[in-house]
Amino acid sequence: MKSRILILGACGQIGTELTNALREKYGNHKVIASDIREGEPELMQSGPFEIIDATNYEAIENIVIRYEISEVYLMAAMLSATAEKFPMKGWNLNMNSLFNVLNLAKEKKIEKIFWPSSIAVFGPTTPKQDTPQRTVMEPSTVYGISKQTGERWCEYYNKRYGVDVRSIRYPGIISWQTLPGGGTTDYAIDIYHKALKHKKYICFLNGETTLPMMYMADAIKATIDIMSAPAEQIKNRSSYNLAAISFNPEEIAASIRKQIPKFTISYAPDFRQAIADSWPQSIDDMDARTDWGWQHSYDLDAITDEMINNLKSKYPR
Ligand code: SER
Numbered sequence: 001m002k003s004r005i006l007i008l009g010a011c012g013q014i015g016t017e018l019t020n021a022l023r024e025k026y027g028n029h030k031v032i033a034s035d036i037r038e039g040e041p042e043l044m045q046s047g048p049f050e051i052i053d054a055t056n057y058e059a060i061e062n063i064v065i066r067y068e069i070s071e072v073y074l075m076a077a078m079l080s081a082t083a084e085k086f087p088m089k090g091w092n093l094n095m096n097s098l099f100n101v102l103n104l105a106k107e108k109k110i111e112k113i114f115w116p117s118s119i120a121v122f123g124p125t126t127p128k129q130d131t132p133q134r135t136v137m138e139p140s141t142v143y144g145i146s147k148q149t150g151e152r153w154c155e156y157y158n159k160r161y162g163v164d165v166r167s168i169r170y171p172g173i174i175s176w177q178t179l180p181g182g183g184t185t186d187y188a189i190d191i192y193h194k195a196l197k198h199k200k201y202i203c204f205l206n207g208e209t210t211l212p213m214m215y216m217a218d219a220i221k222a223t224i225d226i227m228s229a230p231a232e233q234i235k236n237r238s239s240y241n242l243a244a245i246s247f248n249p250e251e252i253a254a255s256i257r258k259q260i261p262k263f264t265i266s267y268a269p270d271f272r273q274a275i276a277d278s279w280p281q282s283i284d285d286m287d288a289r290t291d292w293g294w295q296h297s298y299d300l301d302a303i304t305d306e307m308i309n310n311l312k313s314k315y316p317r
Pocket of ligand 1: 079080118120173186
């Protein structure tokens with residue numbers, strides 16, 4: 001029976017930890033990691049690894065056939081801040097990679113897809129507090145437009161061709177293993193590195209910018225949970241709102257100060273402020289909790305503990 005998993009974008013922030021978690025769950029040889037570039041040695045050595053450009057249909061198809069892949073996790077994407085600098089490149093990567101995977105499923109070459117969406121699907125006209133699952137969506141970034149469009153196509157392929165595609169709208173994801181790249185929520189990771197290294201941080205968002213956030217372990221759990229749930233529980237085939245906590249830079253700084261009392265933060269907002277200002281401050285994720293039992297575990301202080309404990313050996317005092 002075909003039963004192997006392919007991860008596209010396995011060397012990225014989420015892809016790295018997702019690969020490790022899936023290899024632990026299903027066995028190293030069952031999970032094929034791939035990316036357009038080489039990643040950390042542990043990831044490349046702990047199981048099969050292939051260089052794949054996610055915009056190249058034939059390249060993905062070859063690997064799908066060669067390894068008898070049944071599920072694809074499409075984690076390759078250009079995030080919000082970088083896509084503002086390279087709009088067409090961001091659009092092409094984010095959309096073409098999705099169509100490649102949707103079409104492989106339409107052709108019955110794979111059985112199941114995970115594709116992440118984002119809080120970036122919302123825009124300045126969306127209600128900011130407890131943003132509902134279904135509401136006004138007028139995203140103002142290239143990344144947000146690509147994710148919203150992608151959601152529509154996922155639902156279309158499910159309804160029209162019966163494709164089993166599952167998706168969640170990730171908030172900002174905080175992790176210590178792999179650095180993020182090119183997102184607006186990246187400050188909430190960089191701040192821990194700078195707190196340990198310099199005891200101070202200059203933040204590219206202002207202190208009051210509240211955004212929905214989540215610890216990586218929770219994000220990985222959500223991803224594996226939605227993919228493991230029986231198909232009939234996945235009632236939403238565009239993308240589920242998903243929430244854990246919300247905080248602003250002042251609040252994360254206060255949490256860090258409980259452990260590093262000398263830590264100071266100052267503010268120099270740049271173009272990413274406008275992106276953050278267009279996004280929700282908190283998310284209503286009741287559908288995910290009801291349909292497939294989503295629950296988060298980590299609050300802000302628990303995240304701070306994890307981040308500082310895991311990063312401190314990198315920055316000896
Ligand atoms: N974390 C992402 C970003 O900031 C949002 O999905 O672009």
